[in-house]
Amino acid sequence: MFHRSLRSRFAAGGALVLIIVGGSAALVPQKPEAAALVPAAHAPGPATVRRLSADQYRNIIHDVFGRSLDLGGYFEPDLRISGLLAVGSGKVGITPAGMEQYDAMARSIAGQVADEDHRAQMIPCAPKSADAADDACAGAFLARVGRLLYRRPLSEDQLEAYVDAAAIAARTTGDFYQGIEFSLAAMLSSPQFLFREARTVPARGSVHVLDAYAKASQLSFFLWNSGPDLLLLEAAAKGVLDRPRGLSREVDRMMESPRLEAGLRAFFTDNFGFDKITSLTKDAAIFPEFSAQVAEDAQEQTLRTILDVVLTRNADYREIFTTKKTFLTQQLGSIYRVPAISDAPNGAPDTWQEYEFAADDPRAGILTHISFTALHSPAGRGSPTLRGKALREIMMCQPVPPPPGDVPFNIINDTSNPLYRTARKRLAAHAANPVCAGCHKITDPIGLALETFDGQGKFRTTENRETLDTSGTLDGVAYQDAAGLARAVRDNPATTTCIVNRLSAYALGRATAPGEKAWVAHLQKAFADGGYRATTLMRAIAVSREFYTVSPPALEQSASAPASTGETR
Amino acid sequence: MKVNRRTVLKGSLAGASVGVGIPLLDCFLNANGTALANGAALPPIFGTWFQSLGFTPGRWRPDAIGRDYESKAEMKPLDAFKARMNLISGCQYFMDGRPVETHITGVQIGSTGAIPVGVISAPSIDDIVAGMIGARTRFRSLEVSLTGNRESASRRAGSASNSPSEPSPAALYARIFGPEFRDPNALAFEPDVRVMARRSVLSAVSDARRDFSKALGASDRTRLEEYFTSIRQLEQQLELDLQKPAPLEYCARPGTPAEGVVGPVTDDVARNATLFGGLIANAVACDQTRVFNLMMGQAGNVRQAGSIENWHGWTHEEPIDPQAGYQVIVAWYSTWAAQVFADFLTELDKRKEGSGSVLDRAVVLWQTDHGIARSHTMDNLPIIAVGSAGGRLKTGMHINTPGDPSTRVGLTLQQALGVPAGTWGALSNATSKTMTEILA
Known part of the structure; x- marks a missing residue:
């Protein structure tokens, strides 16, 4: 006490x-x-001890060597623990296949730094001779970038090792700059760089x-x-x-x-599971308007909406669930069915427009964004269960248990029943089973409020010609539609905790x-x-x-x- | 100048002095190419194929046990390989009181013999086998995903995550047969100066890299060890790149595969499986790897173009057809997947090495996550092992072992491939019972 x-x-x-x-x-x-x-x-x-994320790796390289560098290669898959890749980054290592990629990226970056186009700008000194080792010049360069890459000054032994490495490589290749290149590549594939010591x-x-x-x-x-x-x-x-x-x-x-924006973006990208956006696809036969560009824009739309609330206006975080203000591209406009007219010069791709949904528009806040409704749906339809689960787990930190083994699906599979025409009816049949009901009770009612958004996030009022019922309750708070659900989420104490x-x-x-x-x-x-x-x-x-x-x-x-x-x- | 064994052994080739490591001599083929110069057979190959959602009850397990059984409908696509494979029915994944994470726990037990406790699990079977047979090749193993994601079922000892998987045939081609590929049959060999420089640099900074925070917990130390193991493998690759590879009569660099769509749609999956089969067969013939792992859709995300459901969705939502007595669409998927597997095997078999083929010296272990996908059962699992691993296994049988852990099959294959293992698996999934009936 x-x-x-x-x-x-x-x-x-x-x-x-x-x-x-x-x-x-x-x-x-x-x-x-x-x-x-x-x-x-x-x-x-x-x-x-965290492994650098792909974005952190990229950001450091751009900070140290400029944005013109091309990374090449791909990063090892991340691991999500306790809802966050940032937590998983403290558990993952580097597999041999991943190391091959890190090594390829390191060589690609180092090759660009030392190439004829960049070396004058990147390396603060000229060697006494371009075809021989020069410890003084190599040391000056390696100490300077080493401090930024290792996020601390190199120890004397470390610096000496990298200078020696540059000298050995310069002698082997007969080229000072290749010496720099190989030594820098080795630094970029070292644990002090790839992990946060x-x-x-x-x-x-x-x-x-x-x-x-x-x-x-x-x-x-x-x-x-x-x-x-x-x-x-x-x-x-x-x-x-x-x-x-x-x-x-x-x-x-x-x-x-201004770099605070990158920090906020990284957190919300991680927290909202936007790493899955890059692989989000919809069936082209069912959702012809959906494309990889739409998916990418959908993530950016939500991030811009959030940043507008939490950074630009420095307003109450909870507004992200109810704000009518958002940002759209023409691509997104076709799914939101709003005119997003580009005022950019002809041919300029993908410019962003500020947009305010009308007060009576069913859209309000990020839960009604494509980045939520489409991300938490399978390829060919919407899913109240997946959306409800995502809302509970991501926004309210309430884990939903996985389905049990040996689930009897005989209610749904009973062929004497007519086909259930709406998800609400299909799920009601499923949830009649007490084994399933426990969890579906915490996911489905809130997910059903978003049923007016189909699998790609487009607004609709019916499914299979039957009018959708979007009413429900969240922890005892009743609502009629998605906007009502959004308000209930905003006001729920779990949201801020x-x-x-x-x-x-x-x-x-x-x-x-x-x-x-x-x-x-x-x-x-x-x-x-x-x-x-x-x-x-x-x-x-x-x-x-x-x-x-x-x-x-x-x-x-x-x-x-x-x-x-x-x-x- | 004609290159033969003698010129290489003399260490003189095109004027360049070539250092040939003694172990490489083991790789020399004899005159007919079926065996090594010293009389030993070509090295065995191990592959895994993990496929979610299994088969339909009543439509895969043959009625007869032993040889000369009649295949049921969903196994028919594999009939061409029946004499060269074993089908094992009746095995089980044991939960030991742990909750079933559907479509995950089965993969874990199937691949590692255990349900992981915490983040770090036991190594997967391919990693154990690669420790025996994959150490001297450029790639200790190759992981391939058939459905567009980067997941694999392969996990290294001490790792918190599964190895990444390559979903694109074009990218896999570049990785194996790109600029860094050294053709073992090339006449001239000049060690690459840049590779020599890289190799020396790695040695020069080796101690500096170890100068890492000493105050680490056990799991962080394991992670760093994994990193250093990966670096060591990189060094070994460079060492191999600096040696004249032994000629391999049946190695030929294949052409670049055509760019195609990568993703979970059935037609793309089938096409890519065939392309991967060809690439892996060539990688094996050129001794770039001896272990490979294929993953088809960890949660059954495979689907037909234009279908609102994927395979997994259908397993739960398709009613049982009253006439047929089973889920018709789901049965179509299982049969289709068996055909895709058969097409992949055909590619391995097409790569001839003398009188045999790559498939002849391989054993490919096919496993799945559930006995009945619809209700997520963990027993009556189908397991298939194709190939005799160069005569190390007897084939052509249907073996029924109700209630045995699935690990019996994996243990037997490990032993056939020379792993000195007496048991495999943990708790109820542990076994020391070799399937002696298939060990040659």
Whole structure:
């Protein structure tokens, strides 16, 4: 009890005050250990070693070498755990087939960096001779990019190894630039680049904290979905991130940067399962208007809609479920049946138009977007069950159990029954079975509210000539249609609890530990007190010490080196 | 200059000094190409084919046991291979009190012999076998997806995720027979300077790479080990690229496959399965790999163009036809899939190596996720093993082993392929009972 009250006093008096004080307060020098002090009630989970996501990889390469570079190759499939790929990234490794791809990408990138078109711009010095090794020039280049790619300065040994590698390759090929190319390629396929190393240092109270550079990475991947920039690395080097005010100032700077959009996009893309959009296809015979372009635009539409709420207008997060404002392309307009006329010059592809659905339009909020209704439907029809399940799991963090084995389908399969003409009737028959009813009860009623949107997300009022009934209840709140469901979702307490849980798990790369409950409660309160603004929540996470505090590594695990490759089979 | 064994052995070829590693000598074919120069047979090949949704009850299991059985309707497409395969009926996936994750648990038990506890599972059977027979080829194994996704049932030891699968024949071609392919029958061999540079760079940075955070939990250490294993494999590929490959009489680089549609529509699946068959057969003949894995639709997402349901959807929503006594559309899919499998096998068999074929030295293990897809049963599973693995297995039988774990088949194949395993699987899915009736 004592600890808990101490904890909440800390929460209110510590992190929250920082938000108000911001960067304007005078810098009070503090010892890093003091800054790392966390109330004893806080029992953090372990540090996570995350594999870079495809977007993080791409963002870092573009940050370091510019956007003109073409990556080539493909990334290993991600793993979704606890609803997030960000959590799965702390569990996945690199398979040999995946390594082949990483190696191909690394060589492609390094080849472009060192080629005749780019080398003058990318490499800060010229070698004494283009056909021989030059350790000084190679070292200058490798130290500079190495610091950005590794998100920390290379150790002396590491730098020496890469300089040696460049020299060996330059001698073998008789070309300084090929030396640079192969050494850089090796750096890009190293674990320090492909994984997010989480180095920690002991802190008071039997916990560890991320070291300064790991803190910088923790922050930049969370807020920007990329590695730290030079300013942030500089701040880390000076110990600024170890001081609450310094940390707060850096967070302010980063949240004011246009790069915050990339961070928000990454979170919502992950949380809403948009990784599946790229492989979303509809049967062309049934849904001829649906195309890969529509799918891509549908994702972008929803992201733009969300960003308009949470970033541009910095409004209540829950508005994403009810907002009438959205953004459309001509392609999307054909399914939404609204005129999205491009005012772009002739031939300009795919320009975005702001669009406001009329007050009486059945569309309201992201649940009525194609990115939700079509994504959670099979190829040839809509699915109330899949949509209901997605709504529960994604928006409300309520997992729906998988169907049991040995399900008797004899009710549906009874040929003496006439065909059920609507999904409601088919599902009612199915749910008459008590084994199935338990779960379908929590998915189908809400999914049926979206039945007015067919398998590709187009509005309809009938199925097989029978008028659709979209009424239902969500946790006791009655509604008549999709817009009513959207309001019920907005007002459901699970909706806000869910986003806090998801965003904190996303930031940490793991589900929060039981000992971090108080922190999550503090975040919930900060979110509510701040008017449910996503940016408030992000900031509350970014400035809290708990975000950088981890459990100490187990003793037997700290002794040995991570890997030995002597025996591979 | 004529290239023969002697010129290569003398280490002199087109003026270039060529280092030939002693193990490669094992790969030399004898005069008729059916066996190695030292008299040993061509190495065995292992393949897996995982296909969701199985067969229709009453329409696949033969009435007779043993040899000379009559195939039921859905197995008829495989009649051309009947004498060269074994059909095992009656096996079961055991749940040991764990909940059935439909269409997932069956794949896990079928491929790894166990239901995983936590994120990291046991290695899949192909990984175990590849440890025996796949270590010296360019690709330890090749994973292919027939339905457009990147899933496979193949999992390395210590990995948290299954290996990615290649859904495009054109991309698989580029991976195997692209610019990095070294034709074993090419006259000249000049080690590539850039490959030499890459190889030296990998060695030079090897210690620097190990300089990784030491404070790691057990699972993170396992993940890093997986990374280093993958790097080691890359190094081995480079080492192979720097050696003159031993000539392989029946190896020929195939032409580029025509670009086609990749996805779950039946016509595309069938076409791609044939293309993959040809590519894999050539990859085997050129000794690029000795292990391959094919996945057909983990949750039955295969469908006919224009159909509102996919195969999986039909298993649950199609009524049982009162006249026929079974689900007619679902039965069509099962029969179609058996034909696609047969067409794939035909491609392996078309790749002749002397008097035999690639299929002759292979064994391809066909498994499925449920006994009856409609009700997600886990017993009475059909299992098919095609090929004798170069005479290591007796074939042509229907074996009925009601209530035995499915792992008996996998264990037997492992032993036939030289894996020193006495048991395979976990808990009730564990077995040490070899199917001695098919071991040659």
